[in-house]
Amino acid sequence: MDVTSAFAEAFSLITRLDTGFLAIVGLSLRVTFTAVALAALVGLPLGAWLAMTRFPGRSVLVVAINALMGLPPVVAGLIVFLMLSRSGPLGGWGLLFTPAAMVMAQTLLVLPIVVSLTRATLEELWTEYRDHLTSLGLTGHRAIPTLLWDGRFALATGLLAGFGRASAEVGAVLMVGGNIAHYTRTMTTAIALETSKGDLPLALGLGIVLMTLTLAINAAAYAASRIGARYAG
Amino acid sequence: MGASILPLRADGLALIRDGQRLLDNMSFVIPQGGITTIVGPNGAGKSLTLRLCHGLILPDEGNVSWAHDARLRHAMVFQQPVMLRRSVRANIVHALNAVAHRSPQERANEALARFNLNALADRPARLLSGGERQKLAIARAWALEPEVLFLDEPTSQLDPAATREIEALILALSQEGLTILMTTHDLGQARRLADRILFFNRGRLIEDRDAASFFDAPETPQARAFLAGELI
Numbered sequence: 001m002d003v004t005s006a007f008a009e010a011f012s013l014i015t016r017l018d019t020g021f022l023a024i025v026g027l028s029l030r031v032t033f034t035a036v037a038l039a040a041l042v043g044l045p046l047g048a049w050l051a052m053t054r055f056p057g058r059s060v061l062v063v064a065i066n067a068l069m070g071l072p073p074v075v076a077g078l079i080v081f082l083m084l085s086r087s088g089p090l091g092g093w094g095l096l097f098t099p100a101a102m103v104m105a106q107t108l109l110v111l112p113i114v115v116s117l118t119r120a121t122l123e124e125l126w127t128e129y130r131d132h133l134t135s136l137g138l139t140g141h142r143a144i145p146t147l148l149w150d151g152r153f154a155l156a157t158g159l160l161a162g163f164g165r166a167s168a169e170v171g172a173v174l175m176v177g178g179n180i181a182h183y184t185r186t187m188t189t190a191i192a193l194e195t196s197k198g199d200l201p202l203a204l205g206l207g208i209v210l211m212t213l214t215l216a217i218n219a220a221a222y223a224a225s226r227i228g229a230r231y232a233g
Numbered sequence: 234m235g236a237s238i239l240p241l242r243a244d245g246l247a248l249i250r251d252g253q254r255l256l257d258n259m260s261f262v263i264p265q266g267g268i269t270t271i272v273g274p275n276g277a278g279k280s281l282t283l284r285l286c287h288g289l290i291l292p293d294e295g296n297v298s299w300a301h302d303a304r305l306r307h308a309m310v311f312q313q314p315v316m317l318r319r320s321v322r323a324n325i326v327h328a329l330n331a332v333a334h335r336s337p338q339e340r341a342n343e344a345l346a347r348f349n350l351n352a353l354a355d356r357p358a359r360l361l362s363g364g365e366r367q368k369l370a371i372a373r374a375w376a377l378e379p380e381v382l383f384l385d386e387p388t389s390q391l392d393p394a395a396t397r398e399i400e401a402l403i404l405a406l407s408q409e410g411l412t413i414l415m416t417t418h419d420l421g422q423a424r425r426l427a428d429r430i431l432f433f434n435r436g437r438l439i440e441d442r443d444a445a446s447f448f449d450a451p452e453t454p455q456a457r458a459f460l461a462g463e464l465i
Contacts, residue, residue: 132315134289136331137305146327150318228318231357 009201010208020182021202025209028186031099032167035106039114040159042107047118048144051126062119068112073105077172080105084176097178102186105172110162117158121151153228160221167213238303238380239265239412241286245295248281248436256281256436259295263381268403268413270423270444273433274465279416282433283309283383286414305332307381312389314370316358321350324358325373332377340376348372348402364395371402375411382406384415388422400425420460424448432456434465 013021050062082088084096084104095101125147126133133143148155170188177184179193187206194203246259256278263269263286271279284290286297287309299306317324325344329337345351348368353361358369367387374382387403388396403426407413417423423430427444434455440447451457458465 129315129317131289131309131311132317133331135287135309136328138331146317146331 003200006200006204010204013201013205014208021205023182024185024187024190024206027099027184028167028188031102031173031186032106032163034103035166036110036159036163038103038107039110039162043111043114044118044148044155045144047115048122048148049141050115050119051122051147052140052144062116065112065116065119069116071109071112072171073109073169074171074175076105076108077175080108080172080176096176097180097184099177099184101176102173102184105176106166106169109169109172110166113162113165114158117161118148118151118155121154121158122147125151153224156224157221160217160224164214164217167217168210236301237265238299238301238306239263240300241303241307241381241414242298243282243286243295244298246282246285246292246297247294248278248285248290249293254436256285256292259436259438261431261438261441263412263414266407266410266412267428268407268415268426269429269431270427271414271416271431271433272418272420272423272459273439274459275418276435277433278436279433280312280385283385283414283416287383303381305377306379307383308374308377308379309383310367310370310374310385310387312386314366316361316366316369318359319357320355321345321358321361321369322354324369325376328373329376334377340378344372344376347375362395363390364392364398367391367395367399368402371399371406375406379411381412381414384413386416386418389418396422432459434459 050058050065080101081096083090084093084101085091086096095104122144126143129143129147129150133139133146138146168188170192173184173186174189174192177186177189179185179189185193187210191203191206191210194200194206241263243259243261246256247254248256259278259282271282273279281290285292287307288297289309317327319327322341322345325341326337329340334340345354348371350365350369350372353365353369358366361369367390371382371384371387384403388399391399400422403413403415407428415426417426423444430440430442430444430447431438432440432447432451432453432455439453440451440456442452447456448460451460455465
């Protein structure tokens with residue numbers, strides 16, 4: 001198949017809303033949304049706590065979490081694989097090669113981004129707000145809701161960056177998901193597989209969707225910072 | 234409102250940082266009413282004294298005491314007013330919620346009306362002009378229904394028109410019964426506003442007198458030099 005007809009076929013897959021195609025896109029989005037939501041649920045409070053507390057070894061922890069932002073996806077995959085494999089500590093859960101395993105791997109990738117960005121954003125805000133909030137009796141954990149809300153635009157950008165990283169990643173979900181058709185096949189794993197099999201239309205179609213998604217994420221991040229500048233100053 | 238939290242007593246305050254006595258043996262009493270203004274050169278300890286009185290920092294020696302439990306009964310406006318990344322109204326409501334005020338929305342509306350901020354209510358606070366920010370910061374503090382208001386250099390960043398407006402506000406608040414302790418580096422402002430002067434130099438209280446006699450006949454050579462515009 002030549003490239004031109006592959007493109008034509010790819011667009012046809014998208015425009016006629018091919019069910020197999022949509023199932024793959026849907027699973028990808030579900031897995032990544034869940035992972036980002038979980039990472040936010042854990043990462044926002046954890047980052048806020050790190051921003052507000054001082055203890056011995058805190059700088060080491062901060063540097064370690066910053067470093068984890070660059071955690072290679074295959075290493076994240078390996079960690080989750082070891083945890084979930086039959087002999088691993090969570091082996092009894094029987095989650096290996098399920099969408100849940102992919103969610104875990106992506107959460108592991110997104111979490112350091114959320115924690116790190118939350119800590120940095122809130123620390124800066126706290127420096128600025130400290131006097132006023134202390135004056136109102138909002139110190140320690142009582143200051144956190146104010147700081148999270150006032151950092152909302154920066155934090156939204158961070159969550160979008162996490163979403164971008166998770167949705168584009170292939171190594172980790174391949175290792176723990178297994179790329180099983182109709183079950184754990186995501187956009188990225190499908191592209192890798194279909195390209196090697198020579199099914200270019202499907203790979204191209206998914207690639208176009210993935211690019212569009214990335215574009216949308218970046219547009220949203222840009223909008224968040226613009227809206228932030230306009231409405232929050 | 235319970236019994237008055239005044240007088241405020243500062244008794245032998247000292248603040249030591251890196252072996253330096255930034256404040257030393259500072260004692261004064263603030264009774265109810267009036268505008269007491271702390272004047273003195275840079276580094277005299279004016280702002281630190283306000284922060285100690287407001288409870289933001291603790292003294293290394295001496296203590297600050299109130300006649301009654303004063304928690305949340307005194308408010309402070311900082312030299313650089315902190316503007317939350319929210320609307321003008323939300324800034325006031327946030328402060329009221331923080332102190333668990335019984336009717337934050339209504340009280341915020343009162344504050345907006347009292348300080349002529351209605352037209353700006355929905356604007357992002359951080360996009361206000363310097364004068365508007367200062368007015369919002371004072372309105373936000375006023376909304377908390379304090380008995381004492383601490384103002385740290387309330388007009389140091391403002392142009393003359395805004396300064397005039399803020400000074401008029403301070404006088405009005407004082408006439409309404411609010412007790413005010415403020416700092417200024419602007420002697421003209423101290424002349425215009427103060428009922429009483431606390432003159433600080435190098436962390437010590439040098440003179441504590443009613444404003445008229447301080448300006449007419451300063452007792453100490455330091456105060457005379459300061460009023461004459463010399464570097465002391």
